[in-house]
Amino acid sequence: xxxxxxxxxxxxxxxxxxxxxxxxxxxxxxxxxxxxxxxxxxxxxxxxxxxxxxxxxxxxxxxxxxxxxxxxxxxxxxxxxxxxxxxxxxxxxxxxxxxxxxxxxxxxxxxxxxxxxxxxxxxxxxxxxxxxxxxxxxxxxxxxxxxxxxxxxxxxxxxxxxxxxxxxxxxxxxxxxxxxxxxxxxxxxxxxxxxxxxxxxxxxxxxxxxxxxxxxx
Amino acid sequence: xxxxxxxxxxxxxxxxxxxxxxxxxxxxxxxxxxxxxxxxxxxxxxxxxxxxxxxxxxxxxxxxxxxxxxxxxxxxxxxxxxxxxxxxxxxxxxxxxxxxxxxxxxxxxxxxxxxxxxxxxxxxxxxxxxxxxxxxxxxxxxxxxxxxxxxxxxxxxxxxxxxxxxxxxxxxxxxxxxxxxxxxxxxxxxxxxxxxxxxxxxxxxxxxxxxxxxxxxxxxxxxxxxxxxxxxxxxxxxxxxxxx
Numbered sequence: 001x002x003x004x005x006x007x008x009x010x011x012x013x014x015x016x017x018x019x020x021x022x023x024x025x026x027x028x029x030x031x032x033x034x035x036x037x038x039x040x041x042x043x044x045x046x047x048x049x050x051x052x053x054x055x056x057x058x059x060x061x062x063x064x065x066x067x068x069x070x071x072x073x074x075x076x077x078x079x080x081x082x083x084x085x086x087x088x089x090x091x092x093x094x095x096x097x098x099x100x101x102x103x104x105x106x107x108x109x110x111x112x113x114x115x116x117x118x119x120x121x122x123x124x125x126x127x128x129x130x131x132x133x134x135x136x137x138x139x140x141x142x143x144x145x146x147x148x149x150x151x152x153x154x155x156x157x158x159x160x161x162x163x164x165x166x167x168x169x170x171x172x173x174x175x176x177x178x179x180x181x182x183x184x185x186x187x188x189x190x191x192x193x194x195x196x197x198x199x200x201x202x203x204x205x206x207x208x209x210x211x212x213x214x215x216x217x
Numbered sequence: 218x219x220x221x222x223x224x225x226x227x228x229x230x231x232x233x234x235x236x237x238x239x240x241x242x243x244x245x246x247x248x249x250x251x252x253x254x255x256x257x258x259x260x261x262x263x264x265x266x267x268x269x270x271x272x273x274x275x276x277x278x279x280x281x282x283x284x285x286x287x288x289x290x291x292x293x294x295x296x297x298x299x300x301x302x303x304x305x306x307x308x309x310x311x312x313x314x315x316x317x318x319x320x321x322x323x324x325x326x327x328x329x330x331x332x333x334x335x336x337x338x339x340x341x342x343x344x345x346x347x348x349x350x351x352x353x354x355x356x357x358x359x360x361x362x363x364x365x366x367x368x369x370x371x372x373x374x375x376x377x378x379x380x381x382x383x384x385x386x387x388x389x390x391x392x393x394x395x396x397x398x399x400x401x402x403x404x405x406x407x408x409x410x411x412x413x414x415x416x417x418x419x420x421x422x423x424x425x426x427x428x429x430x431x432x433x434x435x436x437x438x439x440x441x442x443x444x445x446x447x448x449x450x451x452x453x454x455x456x457x458x459x460x461x
Binding site: 055056 | 388389390391392393395396399400403409410412413414415420421424425429
C-alpha cells in the first residue's frame with residue numbers, strides 16, 4: 001500500500017470516504033486510512049530486532065534472579081547521570097527526526113529538514129562519545145565484561161545497542177541526503193519514514209535499557 | 218518429469234536441509250542445538266558425554282552430512298531466480314550469492330565432518346584433546362556466520378531492486394534477509410568468553426543465531442516454492458512445449 005508516497009500535503013488529505021457518485025471527498029487523517037509508516041519490510045526488521053531484545057532482557061532477568069545482590073551492587077557503580085544524559089540525547093534526537101519528517105511533509109518549512117536530521121546526527125554522535133567515556137572509565141576501574149555477570153550483561157546489552165545506534169547514524173546520513181534532495185525535487189516519503197522508524201526503534205531500546213541496567217534495584 | 222517440477226524439487230531441498238540438520242543436532246542425536254554442555258565443562262565431563270552418547274553423535278553426524286548436500290541446490294535456486302534482476306549488467310550479486318553458497322555448504326559439511334571425527338576415536342582419545350576438538354566444532358558452527366550475512370545482503374539488495382511486474386520475492390522478504398544479515402552474528406564475541414550469554418553454549422551464540430537462521434531458511438524456501446510454482450522468471454516467448 002503506497003497510497004501516500006508523495007510529500008505534498010494535498011495528496012495526504014483528499015480521499016473519498018463515501019462511494020456515492022458526486023460526493024465531496026472527506027479529508028481524513030492518513031492514520032484512519034491504515035497508513036503504515038515506511039514500507040512493510042522495515043517493520044519486519046524492527047520487530048525482528050525487538051525480538052532479539054526480548055530474548056536478551058529475558059536472559060538478563062534470568063541471570064539477575066540467580067544473584068540479585070551482586071546485580072544490585074554492580075548497578076550502583078554505574079554512572080546514572082551519564083545514562084540520563086544519554087537518554088536525553090536520544091529523546092531529543094527522536095523529536096528532531098520527527099520534525100525532520102514533518103518538514104519533508106511540508107507541515108513545517110521544508111528547508112529546515114536537513115538541519116533537523118543533522119542535529120539528530122549530532123545527538124547520536126554525542127551519545128557515542130558519552131558511551132566511550134563511560135566505558136573507558138569503567139574499564140579503568142576494573143569493571144570489564146569479565147568482572148561479574150552483571151557487567152557481562154551490561155557490556156553485551158549496551159554494546160549491541162551501540163551497534164544499532166551506529167547503524168542508525170548511517171540512516172540519519174541517508175535521511176539528511178534525502179532531505180537535501182527534497183529541496184530540489186519531489187521525493188517519496190516512504191524511505192524517509194522507514195529510516196525515521198528505525199531511529200525511533202533505537203531510541204525505544206535505550207529507553208528500556210536505561211532503567212533496566214541503571215535504575216533497577 | 219519436466220523442468221518445472223525439477224526446479225520445484227530444488228526449492229524443496231531447503232526444507233530437506235533444515236529437517237536433516239535439526240534432526241542431526243537435536244538432543245536425541247548429537248545434542249549440539251540446544252547444546253548439552255558448555256566451554257566451562259572440564260575435559261573429563263566432555264569425555265563422559267561422548268562415551269555416553271557415542272553412537273548417537275555418530276548417527277547425527279551421518280544424517281547431518283547428508284543434509285548438508287541439499288544446502289547448495291537451494292542456494293543455487295535462489296541465485297538463479299534472482300539472476301534476472303541484474304539482467305543486462307554484470308551479475309555481481311548473483312556471483313556473490315553463489316560464492317557464499319559454497320562457503321555455507323563448506324561450513325555445514327565441515328561441521329558434521331568434525332562431529333564425526335570427534336566421535337570416531339572418542340573412547341580412546343585423551344580427554345584434553347577431545348575437549349579441544351569439541352571446542353572446534355562449536356566455534357566452527359557459530360563463528361563462521363559472517364559469510365552468510367553477506368549472502369543475505371546480496372539477496373536483499375536483489376529483491377529490493379526487482380522492479381519487474383511479477384517480482385520473484387515480495388519486497389518485505391528483502392528485509393527478512395537484512396534482519397538475518399545483521400542479527401545472525403550476535404555470537405561473534407564467543408571466542409572472548411567461556412561463560413554467560415556470549416559463550417558458545419549461550420543465548421547469543423547458539424539459540425538466537427539458530428532461530429534467525431532457520432526462520433530465514435523457512436521464509437526463503439516458502440517463497441521460492443511459490444515463485445517456482447507460479448512460473449515467475451519464465452520468459453514470455455520461451456518454448457515451454459518441448460520441456461513440459
